[in-house]
Every structure is written in structure tokens, then in C-alpha cells.
Amino acid sequence: MTIRAYIFDAYGTLFDVHSVMEELEILFPEKGEAISQTWRRKQVEYFFLRQVMGRYKPFDQVTKDSLLYAINESGQSADESMLDHMLERYRQLKHYDEVEEVLKQLEGKELIVFSNGSENMIHPLMEFSGLNSLFTKTISADEIKQYKPSPAAYAYALEKAGVKREEVLFMSSNGWDISGAKSFGFNTAWINRNGLPTEELHLEPDAVYEDLSGILHW
Amino acid sequence: MTIRAYIFDAYGTLFDVHSVMEELEILFPEKGEAISQTWRRKQVEYFFLRQVMGRYKPFDQVTKDSLLYAINESGQSADESMLDHMLERYRQLKHYDEVEEVLKQLEGKELIVFSNGSENMIHPLMEFSGLNSLFTKTISADEIKQYKPSPAAYAYALEKAGVKREEVLFMSSNGWDISGAKSFGFNTAWINRNGLPTEELHLEPDAVYEDLSGILHW
Incomplete structure (x- = not known):
């Protein structure tokens, strides 16, 4: 798909x-x-x-x-x-080194940020980082007051994305976030920056990369 | 009360x-x-x-x-x-040193264990410890498949205890468990065995003791 x-x-x-x-x-x-x-x-x-x-x-x-x-x-x-x-x-906060280059290579795609951060935190951060213009939208879980990894949070992001569940590739460095996204039915790429073991929640990620540049090979 | x-x-x-x-x-x-x-x-x-x-x-x-x-x-x-x-x-598992003596001093009261432990874990442990006969009952959150600190879990324990919410004194060494019990409306005594700071969840425990013997002064 x-x-x-x-x-x-x-x-x-x-x-x-x-x-x-x-x-x-x-x-x-x-x-x-x-x-x-x-x-x-x-x-x-x-x-x-x-x-x-x-x-x-x-x-x-x-x-x-x-x-x-x-x-x-x-x-x-x-x-x-x-x-x-x-x-x-x-x-x-500083963004990771490879982020900008990876986003530029995905230009033209639907690139969305979905965060537990409230608007008064994530929006200023996106502005400050200079990454804002590389994304099509930023969605805050605060808009429905349901934190990831609750299914309601991912459902909200999906609704805002306006695609089918299986057309989403979700990326996170947080094992719990990848578990929640996988549980909800997204394709998942775990950006395992710290070389941690996979969460033992019987919800394996679909791909594991050391940093975001891995997703260019999805 | x-x-x-x-x-x-x-x-x-x-x-x-x-x-x-x-x-x-x-x-x-x-x-x-x-x-x-x-x-x-x-x-x-x-x-x-x-x-x-x-x-x-x-x-x-x-x-x-x-x-x-x-x-x-x-x-x-x-x-x-x-x-x-x-x-x-x-x-x-070993029980803490003071537990037996404290329970004996509370003899005749309604003394209940309420645990996230499934019956195949908590019942053998209670038996092994020799503490079983000191309690009136052991309740497992597995009976309703809702883990503490969800309100549903504490509601189930309350129903099994057969008293009013404000007639319960709930004891835990786990800050998250005390927060959940307080949020539900129990009186709470946090057994702060490790000298940790209070959780910053705006749900202060009603009392804090270093070990269980403190509850004798409730």
C-alpha cells in the first residue's frame, strides 16, 4: 500500500x-x-x-x-x-542533525507533525526550529485532550490527515508511541536513537532505523 | 470519619x-x-x-x-x-520487616489486599508469606481486567470492601497508586520507603510514613 x-x-x-x-x-x-x-x-x-x-x-x-x-x-x-x-x-529544543535533509528529500509528500505538546509549546518550537515550512501541518493531541498512546489520539491524527489508516507511516523514537501507533493500525518506523531493545508489548514496529534518514529506504 | x-x-x-x-x-x-x-x-x-x-x-x-x-x-x-x-x-518475594507486627496490631479490623497481581501470582505469594490469615480478603484487579490506577479498579475494590469511599484508608508505597487512589476519593497513606519526593500530580497523599508502622498513628 x-x-x-x-x-x-x-x-x-x-x-x-x-x-x-x-x-x-x-x-x-x-x-x-x-x-x-x-x-x-x-x-x-x-x-x-x-x-x-x-x-x-x-x-x-x-x-x-x-x-x-x-x-x-x-x-x-x-x-x-x-x-x-x-x-x-x-x-x-535543538532538532536532530539529519532531520532537515530527510524532510527536504520527502518534499511534496504529506508531512505531518503529531505531538502530545500543547499548541503553546509545539507551535513556538516548530517556528524556532525553522522546520515549520517543511511540514504540511502540525497536530496537537491537546486539541482533543487525549494523550498518545490512547487510540483516540491516533484516531484524531488520522482524521486530520484525511487518508486511510494503512496509508500512514508513523515515526517516533519513543517505544511507547510506536506501540500505541501500531496497536491503532498505522505502519510504524521506530527511530531507535538510543539502541534500546524493542518493547515487549507484542506490537513490533514494521521497521527500525537508527535515525530518520532510514525512512528514505522504506 | x-x-x-x-x-x-x-x-x-x-x-x-x-x-x-x-x-x-x-x-x-x-x-x-x-x-x-x-x-x-x-x-x-x-x-x-x-x-x-x-x-x-x-x-x-x-x-x-x-x-x-x-x-x-x-x-x-x-x-x-x-x-x-x-x-x-x-x-x-520477601515481605518487609514490620508488616506482620503492624497487621497483628490491627487485628479485628477489615484488612484487605488489593493488587494488580493476577490470582495465579498474588494468591501463591500471600500463601508463601504466611500473611494470608492476617487479612480478611485479597482482591485482584485481574478480576475486572482493569489495572490500577484506573478509577474502575479502585471502584471494584470499594465494591468488594462494602464500605463507603471515605471509610477506606488505602496504603501504597507506589506514588502512582497513591495518586490514583486519592483521585478516586480514598483516604491515602503513602508508605514512602525510598524517601522520594511527592508526585507532582496535584493529588497529595493524606499522610506520608516511612514504613507501614506509621499507619498505627493514623
Whole structure:
């Protein structure tokens, strides 16, 4: 079946969430890496928990909450202005090296970003990165207040893409996101940037690549 | 309001999930701790993911899957018989030192275990531990195939307890479980065995204790 829509996850896939590490290291000497790792881990956990508990809060709130947890866990403390400052940095994450070139080679195709990021986070980031014009649209799960990997989230992206389920190629570096997309019925390419094992959820990705340039061989 | 039912989480709260570490260390020298930590982390993540994706599988399957992931992540490999062997050890976890004494002091009260563990895992464990006779009942989330922290899971435990929501004191060492129980409307005591920060989910526990003996002062 021909792929008619290429749907990309944003955080971890296009953008390096740990590109804030240097900034964290300046604020919290020798704790930057640990805080950055815990921040991301808890952010994702809080997506899941809020989804399971039926207590949706938007991405900016969850991202701030999980940062506060990470700072507390490292034995440090933070005030509101520092959290806001870091949230601002999250709107300026670096994209991975190969992203721009890969997108340019796919020019003319339906290229979509689909993210758990709320509009006030993902839109400024897309603008800042200079990648915006390479995509046909950016869809936020916040528009329906259902986080990935819930089936409702992927169903919404599919509706917005306006193609058939099996005409979608979905790309993410997040194992849980690939599992959710596969469970929903998308073709999936797992961008396994960290050389992790496949999730043991009996939902294998259709392809595994080390970085996004792999999808040019799909 | 008087507490009429004391509901205890099992894994992490009554039982030390890391008491399998020595056994893992024998099987995988110098990797035992890392595998044990990843095992538990992925087990819990898989509860969440399966709940969000609407793809329930019972606790024994998820526990086996997450162990395989943990072993793979550590660069080792495992066959089916080794996984089954470790699953058998999971039916013989050690309980924490103070548990028996605390339960004896609460004798005569409605003391309930409520676990994500499937019956083929939690019942043998309760038997093996010798704690079984100290509880009035053991409830498995598998009976309705809804994992904690979904509201449906706590609602089921409440129905089985046969008391009012505000008459329940729920105890867990797992921050996510305390958040879910609080979100549902139980009184909650977080048994914070590892000195972790409170989850930043805007659902504070009603009490925090270092171990279960704290609940005697509720």
C-alpha cells in the first residue's frame, strides 16, 4: 500500500529533549544530566497517569510539574520563575542533525507533525526550529485532550490527515508511541536513537532505523 | 470519619519486589541490580501502557514481558524456562520487616489486599508469606481486567470492601497508586520507603510514613 501521509512524533524524534541539559547544568551544577533524564521520564509517566486516571492537564503544565519533581528528586529546589524559564527553553529544543535533509528529500509528500505538546509549546518550537515550512501541518493531541498512546489520539491524527489508516507511516523514537501507533493500525518506523531493545508489548514496529534518514529506504 | 476498611497494595508495599535481586545476580553476575530495577520500572510502565491502549494482559504475562525487556536491555539473553523460573521466584518475594507486627496490631479490623497481581501470582505469594490469615480478603484487579490506577479498579475494590469511599484508608508505597487512589476519593497513606519526593500530580497523599508502622498513628 502506498504511503500517503508521513506522521512524525516531535519530542525525542525531531527534537532532542535533552538539549536543555547544558542549561540545567548551569542552574544545578553536576545535576544537569540526572535532572534532564528524570524530567523526561516523569513527563511521559505523567501523560500515562493522567490518561489512565482521566485527569487531563495540558503538556505545558505536565512538563512544568515533571521538571519540579526532577529538581526535587535531585535534592535541589526551584521557584516558579525558574520553572517558567526552563519551559521557555523547551520551546527552543535543538532538532536532530539529519532531520532537515530527510524532510527536504520527502518534499511534496504529506508531512505531518503529531505531538502530545500543547499548541503553546509545539507551535513556538516548530517556528524556532525553522522546520515549520517543511511540514504540511502540525497536530496537537491537546486539541482533543487525549494523550498518545490512547487510540483516540491516533484516531484524531488520522482524521486530520484525511487518508486511510494503512496509508500512514508513523515515526517516533519513543517505544511507547510506536506501540500505541501500531496497536491503532498505522505502519510504524521506530527511530531507535538510543539502541534500546524493542518493547515487549507484542506490537513490533514494521521497521527500525537508527535515525530518520532510514525512512528514505522504506 | 471512621476508617472501616484498610486496603493495602501488595508489590512494593507489603512485599519487596527487589528481593529477587540476589537470584538475578547469580543468573546475571554484576547485572542483578540493574535488571531488577528495570524489571519493576517496565512492569509498571506496561500496566499503564496496556491500560491506555486498551490492551489488557494479565500480571503474570506483563511481569514476564518486562523481565525479558530488562534482561535484553542489560545486554543478556534469556530463554522461556529462565523467565518461568524467575516468575516462580516472584511468588516468593520477601515481605518487609514490620508488616506482620503492624497487621497483628490491627487485628479485628477489615484488612484487605488489593493488587494488580493476577490470582495465579498474588494468591501463591500471600500463601508463601504466611500473611494470608492476617487479612480478611485479597482482591485482584485481574478480576475486572482493569489495572490500577484506573478509577474502575479502585471502584471494584470499594465494591468488594462494602464500605463507603471515605471509610477506606488505602496504603501504597507506589506514588502512582497513591495518586490514583486519592483521585478516586480514598483516604491515602503513602508508605514512602525510598524517601522520594511527592508526585507532582496535584493529588497529595493524606499522610506520608516511612514504613507501614506509621499507619498505627493514623
